[in-house]
Amino acid sequence: TVDVTVPALSLVALVGISGSGKSTFARRLFGPHEVLSSDAFRAMVSGDENDQSATADAFELLFAVAGKRLDRGLLTVVDATHVQPEARRKLVALARAHDVLPAAVVLDVPEAECAARNAARPDRQFGRGVLRRQSDQLRRGMRSLAKEGFRSVTVLRSAAEVDAARLVRTP
Ligand code: CTP
Numbered sequence: 001t002v003d004v005t006v007p008a009l010s011l012v013a014l015v016g017i018s019g020s021g022k023s024t025f026a027r028r029l030f031g032p033h034e035v036l037s038s039d040a041f042r043a044m045v046s047g048d049e050n051d052q053s054a055t056a057d058a059f060e061l062l063f064a065v066a067g068k069r070l071d072r073g074l075l076t077v078v079d080a081t082h083v084q085p086e087a088r089r090k091l092v093a094l095a096r097a098h099d100v101l102p103a104a105v106v107l108d109v110p111e112a113e114c115a116a117r118n119a120a121r122p123d124r125q126f127g128r129g130v131l132r133r134q135s136d137q138l139r140r141g142m143r144s145l146a147k148e149g150f151r152s153v154t155v156l157r158s159a160a161e162v163d164a165a166r167l168v169r170t171p
């Protein structure tokens with residue numbers, strides 16, 4: 001069993017392609033108000049969690065809420081893919097601006113498994129190209145997370161590891 005160790009006051013980025021199980025993992029290990037999901041914020045501003053044109057507005061609000069929580073000393077998890085370096089850079093900058101530690105939890109689940117899961121979801125009927133692209137981006141970025149500024153990095157290397165992982169909050 002892998003321990004996911006995060007500082008008690010941290011800004012946690014889940015990192016993983018669509019279908020890797022980020023939202024399921026977050027629901028199991030964190031409190032409902034600790035998790036800010038990009039899909040939920042997209043839905044709030046546009047009425048549709050898949051409306052990509054709402055992404056910028058959604059993240060602006062998500063980051064505003066995250067900042068308020070961090071200023072109150074509350075651990076916050078961002079449930080978004082974070083496969084793009086730019087997305088991770090913004091998260092690290094937000095953590096630094098609020099004097100908390102940025103942590104990364106990578107859900108490295110095989111693309112084929114994620115595709116099979118998504119095929120069963122009514123709300124994730126995008127083509128295989130999307131997953132392919134996300135997977136390539138994830139591969140390229142995975143080794144450099146510590147260099148990007150993440151102070152704690154945990155890589156879960158299979159769906160089984162994701163499902164069994166335990167959360168450890170360090171003081
Ligand atoms: N799932 C599963 N077994 C797991 C984890 C997830 O069957 N151990 C299923 C979920 O029920 C869901 C799908 O796989 O139907 C994707 O899981 P989810 O947690 O929603 O993945 P995310 O990474 O959050 O996907 P997205 O980026 O699209 O939100």
Ligand code: MG
Nearest residue numbers: 022023039079
């Ligand atoms: Mg999700």
